[in-house]
Amino acid sequence: MTSTNEIRRSFLEYFGSHGHDVVQSAPLVPYNDPTLMFTNAGMVPFKNVFTGLETRATPRATSSQKCVRAGGKHNDLDNVGYTARHHTFFEMLGNFSFGDYFKEQAITHAWTLLTREWGLPKDKLLATVYHTDDEAFELWKKIAGLPEDRIIRIATKDNFWAMGDDGPCGPCSEIFFDHGDHIWGGPPGSPEEDGDRFIEIWNLVFMQFEQTAGEITGSLPKPSIDTGMGLERIAAVLQGEHDNYDTDTFKALIAASESLTSVKAEGEQRASHRVIADHLRSTSFLLADGVLPSNEGRGYVLRRIMRRAMRHAHLLGAKDPLMHRLVPALVAEMGAAYPELGRAQPLIEETLLREEVQFRRTLSNGIKLLDEATAALGEGDALPGETAFKLYDTYGFPYDLTEDALRARGIAVDREGFDAAMAQQKAAARAAWKGSGQAADSEVWFDIAERVGATEFTGYTATTGEAQV
Numbered sequence: 001m002t003s004t005n006e007i008r009r010s011f012l013e014y015f016g017s018h019g020h021d022v023v024q025s026a027p028l029v030p031y032n033d034p035t036l037m038f039t040n041a042g043m044v045p046f047k048n049v050f051t052g053l054e055t056r057a058t059p060r061a062t063s064s065q066k067c068v069r070a071g072g073k074h075n076d077l078d079n080v081g082y083t084a085r086h087h088t089f090f091e092m093l094g095n096f097s098f099g100d101y102f103k104e105q106a107i108t109h110a111w112t113l114l115t116r117e118w119g120l121p122k123d124k125l126l127a128t129v130y131h132t133d134d135e136a137f138e139l140w141k142k143i144a145g146l147p148e149d150r151i152i153r154i155a156t157k158d159n160f161w162a163m164g165d166d167g168p169c170g171p172c173s174e175i176f177f178d179h180g181d182h183i184w185g186g187p188p189g190s191p192e193e194d195g196d197r198f199i200e201i202w203n204l205v206f207m208q209f210e211q212t213a214g215e216i217t218g219s220l221p222k223p224s225i226d227t228g229m230g231l232e233r234i235a236a237v238l239q240g241e242h243d244n245y246d247t248d249t250f251k252a253l254i255a256a257s258e259s260l261t262s263v264k265a266e267g268e269q270r271a272s273h274r275v276i277a278d279h280l281r282s283t284s285f286l287l288a289d290g291v292l293p294s295n296e297g298r299g300y301v302l303r304r305i306m307r308r309a310m311r312h313a314h315l316l317g318a319k320d321p322l323m324h325r326l327v328p329a330l331v332a333e334m335g336a337a338y339p340e341l342g343r344a345q346p347l348i349e350e351t352l353l354r355e356e357v358q359f360r361r362t363l364s365n366g367i368k369l370l371d372e373a374t375a376a377l378g379e380g381d382a383l384p385g386e387t388a389f390k391l392y393d394t395y396g397f398p399y400d401l402t403e404d405a406l407r408a409r410g411i412a413v414d415r416e417g418f419d420a421a422m423a424q425q426k427a428a429a430r431a432a433w434k435g436s437g438q439a440a441d442s443e444v445w446f447d448i449a450e451r452v453g454a455t456e457f458t459g460y461t462a463t464t465g466e467a468q469v
């Protein structure tokens with residue numbers, strides 16, 4: 001079996017040997033974009049190179065970029081534990097051409113690596129193209145010899161990428177792997193496409209147009225390439241698994257969690273172990289990159305993820321704080337590729353322990369309140385917003401944690417009621433704050449983030465500048 005660590009190395013070596021600079025992953029907190037909450041795609045550290053603000057000595061680069069998608073509009077947090085393919089933290093393998101090679105070579109590289117270097121069977125692969133991109137359609141036929149019914153034209157924004165309202169944009173091509181007998185969803189483009197049978201493994205972006213105020217105004221003189229492939233998804237494929245959570249890295253983390261809780265990852269407990277393993281990675285990597293839990297901004301996203309994992313640890317019956325005891329397993333798996341993890345290990349463990357001790361003080365009372373408040377509710381009902389707010393305010397339950405807790409029972413949460421209760425409390429707090437003479441920068445930032453609703457670059461699906469805020 002090829003390990004995840006070997007797959008990462010093999011990807012970087014392939015592109016390194018084809019003239020790409022092998023670049024270290026940038027931190028999860030983007031240094032070049034204060035409006036972006038976390039680095040969430042491999043191209044983020046290269047944004048200024050694509051727009052021409054910065055130049056690099058070599059016009060090609062490759063990286064395995066740490067990414068977090070756990071906030072903003074395209075938020076994968078709610079998928080974790082429930083789909084085979086989503087994580088809050090994942091690594092995006094990418095190759096980039098800054099005005100150097102374009103479509104033909106990008107498709108050739110992707111196809112060569114997948115089918116020749118890694119030996120994937122051609123008949124398990126499909127490609128999507130943007131509906132008007134005849135050039136890409138023909139290239140897939142010519143280079144890969146894919147039959148026409150395995151090159152799917154998609155007309156949605158999913159297959160058109162833009163950096164914002166102004167700047168480079170262009171069509172995408174997504175490569176899917178057909179996991180065959182796991183018939184949970186339909187082929188891409190079909191109504192039930194968001195299933196798990198056909199899993200998107202690699203996204204190629206062809207930056208070829210220039211946009212001004214959301215309108216295409218011309219072609220780029222030197223088109224560029226940006227690609228992203230989820231390491232965990234390709235690891236699943238190469239390890240003969242359908243599910244990211246059955247790959248070597250996740251198996252090791254889930255085994256550690258099973259052993260410390262003495263609960264097997266089966267039945268209802270399976271999702272809890274998955275959530276714990278996933279959130280262990282995102283929280284540890286965020287801590288290693290200097291994010292600390294707090295009640296606003298990035299720190300609050302971190303705290304929400306932590307608490308969610310901690311509730312699942314509690315669900316598994318953990319009597320004592322669990323998360324910090326899983327860190328050694330993570331360092332064993334990923335510490336060689338990411339030395340910052342090992343360096344930050346004491347900080348990660350202390351922070352997780354302190355947070356879990358603190359949260360456990362109110363956790364069982366919160367759960368009691370939640371149980372009482374939902375005793376009479378059933379599928380299709382909604383928990384009143386004020387109760388969700390009380391859970392948040394008194395018991396430290398982030399909104400999404402309450403949602404997650406009720407999801408299995410089909411009970412929703414009244415978001416409007418929650419927001420109204422929150423707004424009321426904020427107004428009261430603000431009235432009390434007036435006159436202290438201090439500029440509450442982070443509070444302002446938090447407010448803006450809430451108002452705009454998105455503090456995340458939305459991967460390859462963003463088509464408006466707003467989505468990037």
Ligand code: ATP
Nearest residue numbers: 076085086087090200201202203228229230459460
């Ligand atoms: P999906 O449609 O499956 O949510 P996406 O189109 O949102 O994926 P992209 O923004 O194109 O994903 O990111 C490039 C690649 O990164 C994807 O092809 C996939 O392999 C991987 N990826 C994206 N989101 C996640 C995630 N939450 N967890 C793991 N891998 C991911």
Ligand code: MG
Nearest residue numbers: 074076459461
């Ligand atoms: Mg997505």
Ligand code: MG
Nearest residue numbers: 158174200203
């Ligand atoms: Mg997609």
Ligand code: MG
Nearest residue numbers: 174200203460
């Ligand atoms: Mg995609």
